[in-house]
Amino acid sequence: xxxxxxxxxxxxxxxxxxxxxxxxxxxxxxxxxxxxxxxxxxxxxxxxxxxxxxxxxxxxxxxxxxxxxxxxxxxxxxxxxxxxxxxxxxxxxxxxxxxxxxxxxxxxxxxxxxxxxxxxxxxxxxxxxxxxxxxxxxxxxxxxxxxxxxxxxxxxxxxxxxxxxxxxxxxxxxxxxxxxxxxxxxxxxxxxxxxxxxxxxxxxxxxxxxxxxxxxxxxxxxxxxxxxxxxxxxxxxxxxxxxxxxxxxxxxxxxxxxxxxxxxxxxxxxxxxxxxxxxxxxxxxxxxxxxxxxxxxxxxxxxxxxxxxxxxxxxxxxxxxxxxxxxxxxxxxxxxxxxxxxxxxxxxxxxxxxxxxxxxxxxxxxxxxxxxxxxxxxxxxxxxxxxxxxxxxxxxxxxxxxxxxxxxxxxxxxxxxxxxxxxxxxxxxxxxxxxxxxxxxxxxxxxxxxxxxxxxxxxxxxxxxxxxxxxxxxxxxxxxxxxxxx
Numbered sequence: 005x006x007x008x009x010x011x012x013x014x015x016x017x018x019x020x021x022x023x024x025x026x027x028x029x030x031x032x033x034x035x036x037x038x039x040x041x042x043x044x045x046x047x048x049x050x051x052x053x054x055x056x057x058x059x060x061x062x063x064x065x066x067x068x069x070x071x072x073x074x075x076x077x078x079x080x081x082x083x084x085x086x087x088x089x090x091x092x093x094x095x096x097x098x099x100x101x102x103x104x105x106x107x108x109x110x111x112x113x114x115x116x117x118x119x120x121x122x123x124x125x126x127x128x129x130x131x132x133x134x135x136x137x138x139x140x141x142x143x144x145x146x147x148x149x150x151x152x153x154x155x156x157x158x159x160x161x162x163x164x165x166x167x168x169x170x171x172x173x174x175x176x177x178x179x180x181x182x183x184x185x186x187x188x189x190x191x192x193x194x195x196x197x198x199x200x201x202x203x204x205x206x207x208x209x210x211x212x213x214x215x216x217x218x219x220x221x222x223x224x225x226x227x228x229x230x231x232x233x234x235x236x237x238x239x240x241x242x243x244x245x246x247x248x249x250x251x252x253x254x255x256x257x258x259x260x261x262x263x264x265x266x267x268x269x270x271x272x273x274x275x276x277x278x279x280x281x282x283x284x285x286x287x288x289x290x291x292x293x294x295x296x297x298x299x300x301x302x303x304x305x306x307x308x309x310x311x312x313x314x315x316x317x318x319x320x321x322x323x324x325x326x327x328x329x330x331x332x333x334x335x336x337x338x339x340x341x342x343x344x345x346x347x348x349x350x351x352x353x354x355x356x357x358x359x360x361x362x363x364x365x366x367x368x369x370x371x372x373x374x375x376x377x378x379x380x381x382x383x384x385x386x387x388x389x390x391x392x393x394x395x396x397x398x399x400x401x402x403x404x405x406x407x408x409x410x411x412x413x414x415x416x417x418x419x420x421x422x423x424x425x426x427x428x429x430x431x432x433x434x435x436x437x438x439x440x441x442x443x444x445x446x447x448x449x450x451x452x453x454x455x456x457x458x459x460x461x462x463x464x465x466x467x468x469x470x471x472x473x474x475x476x477x478x479x480x481x482x483x484x485x486x487x488x489x490x
Contacts, residue, residue: 013047084104175326184298188303202255212255226284227246419447
């Protein structure tokens with residue numbers, strides 16, 4: 005029998021989508037109520053613990069936001085809008101006022117979204133907590149519910165992650181197993197956070213032991229990882245367990261395993277195969293039970309090809325490999341996370357809430373390269389909350405302007421970031437942007453972009469230019485090679 009859930013309401017305009025949501029909810033043994041759009045603002049104002057899932061056109065949605073503004077009803081935590089994830093304009097407009105979620109393509113994905121909303125509504129009391137303020141639950145989580153997000157990372161930094169992303173769905177699916185996992189991603193993509201997330205979601209009562217592999221000197225690595233028996237070497241007056249033994253019953257997280265020496269990799273392989281250790285100076289084997297999660301910036305398969313990682317260890321570890329996406333490939337997500345970090349920073353620094361939202365800064369967020377990924381984004385949000393430029397040093401560029409000026413700045417920022425990422429190669433940049441090279445050349449000339457990546461973006465430079473506008477092209481490279489050959 006389906007149970008009525010009063011804390012999650014629907015206001016969905018497309019009939020096929022509404023029918024689909026109700027069908028999936030019924031399969032979850034939950035009945036959800038559809039309310040007219042005229043009642044959304046009233047429900048938000050009168051019911052502290054309510055959450056409303058909406059899918060309306062821009063005109064109707066704007067009316068709801070206007071009504072909520074007139075009566076002082078906050079929408080940030082109580083309103084969730086289903087949007088087309090490819091429509092950046094709608095994502096930008098929505099992210100500034102409430103949570104935006106891409107319309108799920110499959111019923112299984114829709115079920116996960118509803119599970120998260122139901123879980124969040126169940127936790128909510130008189131005031132809905134911010135997602136990064138919900139502490140992890142101590143009990144075991146079944147595969148049918150989502151755990152609250154951990155309150156922060158091991159470093160104490162606030163963690164705001166989009167658990168709607170596909171990679172978190174995969175992590176939840178395998179969390180309850182004891183399979184070893186490899187996390188691959190650039191710096192700042194959230195590998196540490198995902199490792200914590202998998203451990204918390206698994207329901208394990210054991211410890212989470214993180215080992216920063218590059219920080220351990222090679223001469224001390226064995227003692228640190230495997231432990232030491234008294235008398236093993238001069239100065240070893242007491243026996244002590246290593247990091248691996250300390251992870252017994254829980255999760256061992258080896259951060260940046262790609263930096264581990266080959267000699268140590270061979271010893272780690274035996275530990276993983278036998279699930280036990282021998283302390284330095286001892287022949288006694290200690291049987292252990294733990295899960296291993298490792299992270300790497302460079303795919304392990306590539307390191308194996310280069311001879312920097314053992315093939316047998318690679319095959320032992322890479323049962324499941326999760327590749328974390330870079331932020332520059334998800335501009336809409338970057339914008340959503342930016343404003344959430346700004347809100348968090350305002351509370352952290354005890355500043356007035358509600359930072360100014362303007363199209364200029366949003367254009368910069370959407371087009372920035374984010375080489376540092378989420379770590380760089382968080383720093384930019386903190387600067388913006390404190391009143392400093394989020395990106396670059398020109399404060400004036402982050403305040404208003406005509407539509408034409410904003411469009412030019414958006415295009416300029418996007419092209420500069422893309423060219424720098426492509427090492428000033430126009431052919432590669434044009435391919436990434438999905439345009440013909442001559443179109444990109446025309447844009448560069450129109451926007452007066454010269455000598456990208458050489459400091460100031462101006463045409464008055466003493467350095468010789470590479471190709472047209474001082475930017476390297478495949479043709480320029482070819483001519484250069486012929487001259488050198490002569």
